[in-house]
Amino acid sequence: MSHEAEAVSSRGGGISAGIKTPRPKSNWLKHEMAVPKPWAVNVGRFALFIIMLLLWEIGARSGLINSFFWSQPVEIARTWWIGVQTGAVWQDTLYTFRSTVIGFVLGTLGGTLLGLSFWWSKYYARISEPFIIMFEAMPKLALAPIIVLVFGIGIGSKIAMGFAITVVITTLTTYNGVRSVDKxxxxxxxxxxxxxxxxxxxxxxxxxxPAMISALRINIGLALTGAIVGEYIGSERGLGRMIFYAGQTYEISLIWANIFNLSILSMLLYVLIGxxxxxxxxxxxxxx
Amino acid sequence: MMNAYKMELENVSKTYLGTDGNPVNALGPIHMQIPNHRFISIVGPSGCGKSTLFNIISGLVETSDGAIYVGGNRVDGLTGITGYMLQKDLLLPWRTILDNVILGLEIEGIPKKEAKAKALPLLYKYGLKGFEHHYPAQLSGGMRQRAALLRTIMYDREIILLDEPFGALDAQTRAMMQEWLLDLWDDFQKTILFVTHDMEEAIYLSDEVYIMTSRPGTIKRHLMIDLPRPRKPQIITSPQFIELKEEALRTLSEETMRAYQQESAG
Known part of the structure; x- marks a missing residue:
């Protein structure tokens, strides 16, 4: 009722008055067409993050959360800071960054070239097709132990993991792009x-x-996963190696500190790819 | 050997193996003798093989029988002899209009700079000024067809095949494009083969109109259009034009009916 009354009074106000007087809005205008302010969104996101940390900390201190398994933010921050001071954080992050990026570049380039090459011979494409699909259907992470055995515990095996996990999907994406060409x-x-x-x-x-470009975003995440799993199996350095090591020695804060580093790294990679x-x-x- | 004709089609036909293993005749045999600098239209019921005929002439499809001669040389199965344009503009979406128009020259190995210098005056003259650095998606259908036609003209072959180039345009744009095509034809002195569904368009534009039979398409009728040139759009209301059109339509409708009956029977 009050809405209707408002609508009637504002319509009577003429053009100049209409701009200043509060006007009624349909639900469509109020909810669907409304765009949230960017600063408000950022403030909200930050607040949510802080609240989650606070709840975690309070939960751990009051015993609601078992801090043996979940640790607590203050402990994690302390562990992380030690890592920053000793330089381990940078070394491990850089190591994982490097193997991810190299694996990503090689896998993406290799897959692109392979996918494009199928255009040249239908015979060769038809022969290769079932093998490519078979390799695509197989979980590449299962190859990690063999890859580490073959390429050693150095950066080579992490690059090989990133390559193996990205090359096939890129091949298929590129080949689909090639086949979608207007005859x-x-x-x-x-x-x-x-x-x-x-x-x-x-x-x-x-x-x-366009198909190749759309593959980039998927590939960077895949290459990072490959590198981390490679590090789990056997590595001298890297975030994955630290997480695995900390897990085996029950240093829960160290796991979380490295997971924090890992999420920063993956965010950075996504921004770069974007x-x-x-x-x-x-x-x-x-x-x- | 001097030839009286620019291009000759001798016994051109297309047969392919049907699903039951028996050969199916899809086109021909077709005989055509095309004089130099003529505007020639081909009209026929849908599915009669007009597009197949063009694919054969342009060298993209092999003729099952017979031969094509241009200036006395056998050319069937060879590409690059004719300029070919389809109803779809087929502009490369990632290239600007200017880069699209010079595609043929680029493929011939002419340096890009030189090709662009050649193309720009044409773009200016033929209504694409200001659009040379636009991408195809930014242009209207009519403008895109213009660019596609200029690409074909720039490719500078003496014979140009146009397969329903204005088929997808609205009536006003189509009328404008017809005038524009006649200007181009006048300026560049090409021999044009033009496929259309529209009898009025065929008669208005052409010196000769071929009417094809239903599938397998052969030449049913060869009409000479001796309306004076230059033609004004109003000519379509003149008694001579109407007489030609009536005759042509009568011939065509016989074939269209036959095609329809064939389809219903099959």
Whole structure:
């Protein structure tokens, strides 16, 4: 009732009055069209984070949460700070960062080249198809023990893990991109007297680029998982190695401190990939 | 050997193996003799094989029988002899209009810079000024067809195949594009083969109209259009035009009916 009364009075106010007087809003305008302020969102996120930490700390101190398994934020912060001072945090993070990025780059490039290569021969593509799909269906993490045996406990096995886990999915994504090419477009370019190489360079590769770009984001997460699992199996350094080691010696704070580092690292990687992605989209697809 | 004709199709046909293992005749045999610098339209019921015919002429599909000669040389099975444009504009979406228009020159190995210098005046002259650095997605259908047609013209072949180039455009844009095409044809002195569904469009644009039979498509009728040029759009209301159109439509509707009956029977 009061809403209706308000609506009537504001309509009577004319144009200039209409801007200042509070006007009624439909539910559509109020809820669906409303955009939250960016600063308010950030404040809210930060507050939620602090509240979670506080609840955790209070829970641990009051005995509601078993701090033997869950540790507590203050303890974790202390452990983390020791790591910062001894430099272990940087060394381990950098180690995992390096193996992830190298595995990601090799796997993505290798998969892209492999996926593109299938365009050149239908015979070769048809023969390879079941093997690729078989390898894709298999959980690559199961290979970790063999990979560590073959490539040793150094960075090589972590790179190999990242490569193994990203190369097949990239191959399939790229090949799907290649196959989605507009046949008429290919026909048109051939009708202009183009060679196969020209069709490949001018039509096939650009067509596959969006698929390749979309693979980046998935691949970085996969490569990180590969590197961490490789470190679990056997490693001299790395965040995964620290988490595994801390787990075996029941140093729960150390596990959490390294998980914190790991989440910072993965966030950093996602931001970097996001930048790379928009750069590529702008460069190749002319999108903002 | 001097040839009276620009292009000759001799006994061109297409047969393929059907699902039951027996050969199915999809097109032809077709004979055509095409004089230089003529505007020639091909009209026929849907599915009669007009597009197959164009694919054969452009070298993208092999003819099952017969041969094609251009200037006395046998060219069937060869690409790069004709410029070919389809109803879809087929512009590469990741290239600007200018880069799309020079695609044919680029494939021939002409340096990009040189190709662009050649293309820019054409873009200016033929209504794409200000759009040369736009991407296809930013242009209207009519503009995109213009760019596609200019790409075909830039590819500078003496024979140009246009497969329903205006089929997807609205009536006003289509009328504008017809005028524009006639201008281009006048300026560049090409021999044009034009496939359309629209008899009025065929007669208005052409010197000769071929009417095809239903599948397997052969030439049913070869009409000479001796309306004076340059033609004004109003010509379509002249008695001579209407007479031609009536005759052509009568021939076509016989074939359309036959195609329909074939389909219903099969």
């Amino acid at each position: 008429d477009l290919v026909r048109m370019v051939y009708s202009l007297g183009a060679s196969r190489m020209q069709v490949f360079r001018k039509v096939i590769v650009p067509t596959a680029i 930048k790379l992605e928009s750069l590529l989209l702008k460069g190749f697809m002319h999108q903002k």
